[in-house]
Amino acid sequence: MRLLFVTQDFPPDVGGIQTYSWEVATRLAKWVEALEVIAPHRPSAAEIDQAAPVSIIRVPGRPDWLPATSLPTVVRRSARLRPDVAVHAQWQTVGASVLARQLTGFPRRIACAAHGRELLFNPLSSLPGLGAAYDRLRRWALAQPDVLLPVSRYTARLLRDRGVPPNRLHVVPNGTNPTRFRPHGGTAVRDRLGVGERPMLLTVGRLVPRKGVDTVLRALPRLAASVPTVQYVVAGTGPDRDRLERLALRQGVRDWVHFVGHVADETLPLYYSAADLFVMPAREAPPNVEGFGLVFLEANACGTAVVGARSGGVPDAIVNGETGLLVPPSDPRALAGALTDLLQDPARRNRLSRQGRTRTVRTANWNRVAQSIYALLSNEA
Numbered sequence: 001m002r003l004l005f006v007t008q009d010f011p012p013d014v015g016g017i018q019t020y021s022w023e024v025a026t027r028l029a030k031w032v033e034a035l036e037v038i039a040p041h042r043p044s045a046a047e048i049d050q051a052a053p054v055s056i057i058r059v060p061g062r063p064d065w066l067p068a069t070s071l072p073t074v075v076r077r078s079a080r081l082r083p084d085v086a087v088h089a090q091w092q093t094v095g096a097s098v099l100a101r102q103l104t105g106f107p108r109r110i111a112c113a114a115h116g117r118e119l120l121f122n123p124l125s126s127l128p129g130l131g132a133a134y135d136r137l138r139r140w141a142l143a144q145p146d147v148l149l150p151v152s153r154y155t156a157r158l159l160r161d162r163g164v165p166p167n168r169l170h171v172v173p174n175g176t177n178p179t180r181f182r183p184h185g186g187t188a189v190r191d192r193l194g195v196g197e198r199p200m201l202l203t204v205g206r207l208v209p210r211k212g213v214d215t216v217l218r219a220l221p222r223l224a225a226s227v228p229t230v231q232y233v234v235a236g237t238g239p240d241r242d243r244l245e246r247l248a249l250r251q252g253v254r255d256w257v258h259f260v261g262h263v264a265d266e267t268l269p270l271y272y273s274a275a276d277l278f279v280m281p282a283r284e285a286p287p288n289v290e291g292f293g294l295v296f297l298e299a300n301a302c303g304t305a306v307v308g309a310r311s312g313g314v315p316d317a318i319v320n321g322e323t324g325l326l327v328p329p330s331d332p333r334a335l336a337g338a339l340t341d342l343l344q345d346p347a348r349r350n351r352l353s354r355q356g357r358t359r360t361v362r363t364a365n366w367n368r369v370a371q372s373i374y375a376l377l378s379n380e381a
Contacts, residue, residue, distance in 0.1 A: 001032045001033060001084045001085065001377065001378060002032065002033050002034045002035070002081055002082060002083045002084050002085075003028060003032050003034070003035040003036075003083055003084065003085050003086070003087055003377070004035075004036055004038065004074070004077060004078060004081060004083040004085075004086040004087070004097070004107060005021070005024075005025045005028070005035060005036065005037045005038070005086075005087045005089070006037075006038045006039075006066075006070060006074060006086060006087070006088045006089070006093045006096065006097070007021040007025075007037065007038070007039050007088070007089035007090070007093070008039075008040060008063045008064065008066045008067075008089065008090055008092060008093060009021055009063060009089060009090070010022065010037065010039035010040070010056075011045075011048050012042055012044045012045055012048055013042060013063070014265070016115065016174075016291075016292070016294050017089055017090065017115055019294060020089065020113065020115070020151070020174065021037075021039070021089045023175070023177070023366035023369070023370070024087075024113075024366070024369060024370050024373060025037050025054055025087075026052065026053050026054050027366060027367060027369075027370035028087075028370055028373065028374055029053060029054040030053075031370075031374050032374075034081060034083075035054055035055070036054075036055045036056075036057060036077055036081055037052075037054055037055065037056045037057065038057050038059060038070055038073055038074060038077065039056060039057070039058060039059070039066075040058065040059055040061060040062065040063040040065075040066050040069075041058040041059060041060045041061070042058070045058060057073060057077065059073050066092070066093055067092045067093050067095060067096065070093060070096050071095075071096050071099060074086070074093075074096035074097060074099070074100050075096070075099060075100045075103055075104065078097070078100035078101070078104050078106040078107060079100075079103075079104040079106065081106070082106045083106055083107040083108070084107065084108050084109065084377075085107055085108065085109045085110070085111055085377050086100070086107035086109075086110050086111070087111045087112075087113070087373075087377070088110070088111070088112040088113065088145070089112075089113050090112070090113070090115070090118050091112055091114070091118060091119075091138060091141045091142055092118065092141070094110060094112055094141045094142075094144050094145060095141060095144075097110045097144075098110070098144050109146040109147070109377075110144055110145045110146055110147075111145055111146065111147040111148070111149060111373075111376075111377060112142075112144075112145040112147070112148050112149065113148075113149045113150075113151065114148055114149065114150040114151065114155045114156075114158070114159055115151055115155060115291045115292070116151075116152070116154070116155050116158065116289050116290070116291020116292070116312060116313060117287055117288060117289060117291060119138075119155070119158040119159065119162065120158065120286045120287035120288075120289065121287035121288075122134050122135060122287070138162065139162055139163055142159065142162055142163070142164050143163065143164070145168070146168065147168060147170060147376055147377070148164055148168050148169050148170070149170055149171075149172050149373060149376070150169060150170075150171050150172075151171075151172065151173060151174050151291055151292045151313065151316075152171065152173060152174075152291060152292045152312070152313025152315075152316040152317075153171055153313070153315075153316055154289075154291065154312050154313040154315075154316070155171075155291050155292075155313055156169050156171050170376050171316075172369055172372045172373055172376070173292065173316045173317075173364070173369070174292045174294055174297065174317070174364075174369065175297065175360070175364050175365040175366040175367070175368055175369040176294060176297035176298050176300075176301050176360055176364065176365060176366065177301070177365065177366055178301040178357070178360040178361045178365050180269065181268075181269050181272065181297075181298045181301035181302050181360070182269065182301060182302060182303075183273050183302055183303035183357070184269055184270050184273040184302065185273065186200075186270065186271075186273045186274025186275070187274075188270065189270050189271055189273075189274035190274050193231075193233060193258050193260070194258075195231045195233070195258070195274075198229040198230065198231050199227055199229060199230045199231065199276050199343050200230075200231050200232075200233060200274060200275050200276050200277075201216070201230065201231070201232045201233065201275065201276065201277050201278075201279050201339065202232075202233045202234075202235065202271060202272065202274070202275035202277070202278050202279070202299075202304075203216065203232075203233070203234050203235065203236070203278070203279055203280050204235045204236060204263065204268065204271065204272070204278070204280075204295050204298075204299075205235075205236045205280060205295060206236055206237070206238040207234070207236050207237060207238030207239065207240040207241045207244060208238050208239065208240050208288065209240055209283075209285060210282055210283055210284070210285040210288045210289070210290070211240075211280055211282050212280060212281035212282050212283055212309060212329065212330070213234055213240070213244050213280075214240075214243075214244060214247055215281045215283075215309075215329070215330055215331070215332055215335055216232060216279055216281065216335065217232075217244065217247050217248050217251050217253060217257065218247075218251060218332035219332040219333070219335040219336035219339065220232060220251060220253040220256060220257075220336075221251055221252065221253060222332065222333065222336035222340075223336045223339050223340055223343075224253070224256070226340045226343075226344065227339075227340060227343045227344065230256060230343070231256055231257075231258065232253075232256055232257045232258070233257075233258045233260060233271070233275070234257065234258065234259050234260065235260050235261070235262075235263040235268075235271055236261070236262070236263075237261055237262050241259060244259070245259065268298065269298075269302050272298060272299045272301075272302035272304050273302045273303060273304065275299070275304050276304075276343060276349065277304065277305055277306070277307060277339060277342055277343065277349070278295070278296065278299035278304050278305070278306045278307070278324075279306070279307045279308070279335070279339065280293070280295060280296070280306075280307075280308055280309075281307070281308060281309040281327060281329055281330075281331075281335055282308065282309055282311055282312065282314060282329065283309060283311050283329040283330050284311045284312055284329065289311070289312040289313075290311060290312040290313060290314050291312055291313045292312075292313040292314070292316060292317055293308060293312075293313065293314045293317040293318075294317070296308055296314070296317040296318050296323075296324065297317060297360055297364050299356070300323050300324070300353075300356030300357060300359060300360050300364075301356075301357060301360040301361075302357075303353050303354070303356070303357045304353055304356070305323070305324050305325075305342060305349050305352035305353045305356060306318055306323065306324035306325075306352075306356065307324055307325045307326075307327065307335070307338050307339060307342070308324065308325075308326055308327075309326065309327055309328065309329035309330075309331075309335075310326045310327070310328060310329065311329045314326070319355075319359065321352075322352065322355050322356075322359075323352060323355055323356035323359055324352055324356065325338045325341075325342065325352075
């Protein structure tokens with residue numbers, strides 16, 4: 001089987017789809033006759049491309065221009081590679097493979113992943129007529145693939161709502177890398193932050209309202225009534241930081257909260273391992289949704305139990321009562337109750353932590369994700 005993998009989001013850029021594209025493409029390359037990745041040019045890509053175990057073709061221009069700028073490259077590489085399947089990480093680039101098939105006869109089939117936000121976001125929604133045209137273009141593009149690969153049941157529902165027949169949908173949940181994300185000693189991180197032996201909560205993510213950091217801050221006073229020494233570490237940057245810091249002051253919890261800003265990728269496992277609990281009660285704020293929640297698997301892989309909200313694709317990332325707990329979104333009382341229960345019950349917390357790690361090693365990992373996708377593409381090609 002010969003594959004062409006087309007993605008707007010790819011390292012060195014950082015994010016959920018970037019991780020998905022890298023992890024899936026580099027693993028599929030081990031099992032197929034040939035695989036080429038088409039991705040946007042980035043100034044710092046040379047080192048990554050030279051070390052990558054797959055051929056990467058960079059297209060000049062911004063990532064969001066790739067649906068147009070990739071057209072000649074996809075046609076040219078399809079004619080030369082003669083791919084059995086073109087795999088697209090997002091629907092926006094599907095049209096390039098449709099054109100290539102019309103001109104060259106390849107790819108024989110088209111597959112497309114679906115993550116969440118790209119199915120809801122309409123950059124032209126405020127422009128009369130153009131917003132509706134964008135929605136029609138998205139429906140057309142989603143009608144073209146032979147196989148669609150939603151990363152969660154929630155994302156599959158979004159696709160069905162946009163007219164995709166259920167028989168073309170194959171849910172393949174995201175994974176993580178349990179070799180990279182594994183338990184480490186957390187003493188150094190705790191000492192550096194001044195947390196010491198006190199109970200530590202952790203959130204990792206871009207600081208935007210939908211992540212639910214404000215819900216954690218509102219839950220802290222109630223939590224502190226039972227766990228008075230609790231500390232909350234917030235790792236990440238984003239436009240919501242000033243509002244969150246002001247909220248922490250109003251709630252009277254600013255001294256318990258550590259806004260640590262950006263944490264380097266290589267340091268993230270140390271932070272996950274240092275925490276007693278990982279918490280991110282994300283809410284749905286369309287078009288911004290948590291289509292899955294890779295951070296929950298990363299924390300689990302580091303041996304840390306997780307608490308999230310029943311929103312978007314998070315229920316596919318957290319097995320409620322097995323690897324963590326799910327609470328209603330935007331509900332500080334329910335969140336405080338779940339956090340209190342786990343912090344005051346070390347045996348239960350440790351059990352969830354062990355089971356979370358076991359799940360990532362056995363099933364919720366990128367090897368299993370790529371194997372599932374390979375099997376689907378092999379059956380369909």
